Amino acid sequence: MATHAGVGLSTETEAASAARSAARRALEHAGAPAADWGVVFITAPHRPHYAAMLAAIQKTLGTDFIAGCSASGVLTGTEEVEGRPAVAVLAVRSDRVRGSTFFASLGDGEPGGAAREVARQILDEGAGLMVLLPDPFAARPDHLVYEIGLSAPEREAVGAAASGDPEQPGTFQFYGRNVASRALAGLQLSGDLRHAIGITQGCQPLGPQVRITAGDGNVILEVDGRPALEVLRSRLPGPLADSLGRLAGHLFVGLPPDPRQDGIHTGEYLVRPLVAIDEGRGALVVGATVRQDEPLLFVLREGHSAREDLKEMLQRVGRAAGASARFGFYFNCAARGSSLYGMPGIDTAYISSAFGDLPIIGFFGNAEIAPLRGQNRLFTHTGVLALICE
Structure with a gap:
């Protein structure tokens, strides 16, 4: 049969x-x-x-x-x-x-x-x-x-x-x-x-991956030794970098399946939400617990890609x-x-x-x-x- x-x-x-x-x-x-x-x-x-x-x-x-x-x-x-x-x-x-x-x-x-x-x-x-x-x-x-x-x-x-x-x-x-x-x-x-x-994946990387060099719980303070918010803004065109609220529902982070990985392989990341921005500390609050030295991607939800x-x-x-x-x-x-x-x-x-x-x-x-x-x-x-x- x-x-x-x-x-x-x-x-x-x-x-x-x-x-x-x-x-x-x-x-x-x-x-x-x-x-x-x-x-x-x-x-x-x-x-x-x-x-x-x-x-x-x-x-x-x-x-x-x-x-x-x-x-x-x-x-x-x-x-x-x-x-x-x-x-x-x-x-x-x-x-x-x-x-x-x-x-x-x-x-x-x-x-x-x-x-x-x-x-x-x-x-x-x-x-x-x-x-x-x-x-x-x-x-x-x-x-x-x-x-x-x-x-x-x-x-x-x-x-x-x-x-x-x-x-x-x-x-x-x-x-x-x-x-x-x-x-x-x-x-x-x-x-x-x-x-x-x-x-x-419905969300594609905005530039190369970075590494979390300072973080606390679900707060990313620094990546590659720089304030996380500063690095994120550097990946975006000028008008968008100054008004991240316009990207709500489109801008996320991509985390490795195992935080101990040295790097994120192509297409192998877990998309998690960007919950809030801490302008005072230049930090990002995300919908996941992160750890120091973990690789990270900034990713954008976009139809063509x-x-x-x-x-x-x-x-x-x-x-x-x-x-x-x-x-x-x-x-x-x-x-x-x-x-x-x-x-x-x-x-x-x-x-x-x-x-x-x-x-x-x-x-x-x-x-x-x-x-x-x-x-x-x-x-x-x-x-x-x-x-x-x-």
């Missing part, structure tokens, strides 16, 4: 009809009468009807094994929908690739217990690949990813933090037909498979996957899409050009998860592509 996979997308406004339509299309594209397991992402306008939609999808796919979450936008390999009613469904039937769903509560805000629960549920599965879909408001996603790495070592993971309507609090995780919040839903892929993973980086990533992943890819996932930051490029559909246009009608499902998330340098990491402003190959 090998692996049969298909993706369906519906933008119908009537929730139950949209769910059935997306599931039917997924099965049709898979060429299968039923699925062994599925993945579902649903946008926030359908929020009152999530449970009914999951029940309809289960019935249509013919399986109880569903994992997914809420989203501000969903996508397939050829189309993306932001801020409107939409549901995307991946259906897989395979005697070679197993998909085992899992769920853990994050209700106490401490990720260690959830990590141990996930490890318990996937104990008997092969290494394969995990897909993680956590609620980012229940526990810090970076801490959760780290704890899962301790409890389930040597298991690579991709995924994204769930999203939803920015005007309404909370996100939702899907497990079968169950809808929860303050939780982690996920999928363990195992069996006769391999995977090819790529990360594309992001497109070029995306094209290069797709080429790398395509070479790694060869002709054996059967389906895939694309986890796109909510700060990409139309807010980055000024128009929708850019990422999926490039993906479609690279991989044709390969079934790919994904959503716009609040943070992205992927392995880098031997450890699963939390990214922001990135797109993470994972192709599942036989």
Whole structure:
């Protein structure tokens, strides 16, 4: 039988009809009468009807094994929908690739217990690949990813933090037909498979990397022996250097995955926010703890460079996957899409050009998860592509 996979997308406004339509299309594209397991992402306008939609999808796919979450936008390999009613469904039937769903509560805000629960549920599965879909408001996603790495070592993971309507609090995780919040839903892929993973950065370096020569907690006082703010301003054109507020939402720092590294390798950095500027000390306050002698990049969120980086990533992943890819996932930051490029559909246009009608499902998330340098990491402003190959 090998692996049969298909993706369906519906933008119908009537929730139950949209769910059935997306599931039917997924099965049709898979060429299968039923699925062994599925993945579902649903946008926030359908929020009152999530449970009914999951029940309809289960019935249509013919399986109880569903994992997914809420989203501000969903996508397939050829189309993306932001801020409107939409549901995307991946259906897989395979005697070679197993998909085992899992769920853990994050209700106490401490990720260690959830990590141990996930490890318990996937104990008997092969290494394969995990897909993680956590609620980012229940526990810090970076801490959760780290704890899962301790409890389930040597298991690579991709995924994204769930999203939803920015005007309404909370996100939702899907497990079968169950809808929860303050939780982690996920999928363990195992069996006769391999995977090819790529990360594309939405923020590109402003000049060469520097080294933190004085810092305290999340405050960067000096880089390369000079006030950090002075060095940052020297990287910017005159008008922008004098009014950094105009770059809010565009200017960030890039940190290495391991602060003990001598330098940051091309494309291998974690984007973290520039929280505040301390004019008095010439310092920068960032959304991460830094350490002295750690390398650092100043990075700028900018659409043209992001497109070029995306094209290069797709080429790398395509070479790694060869002709054996059967389906895939694309986890796109909510700060990409139309807010980055000024128009929708850019990422999926490039993906479609690279991989044709390969079934790919994904959503716009609040943070992205992927392995880098031997450890699963939390990214922001990135797109993470994972192709599942036989």
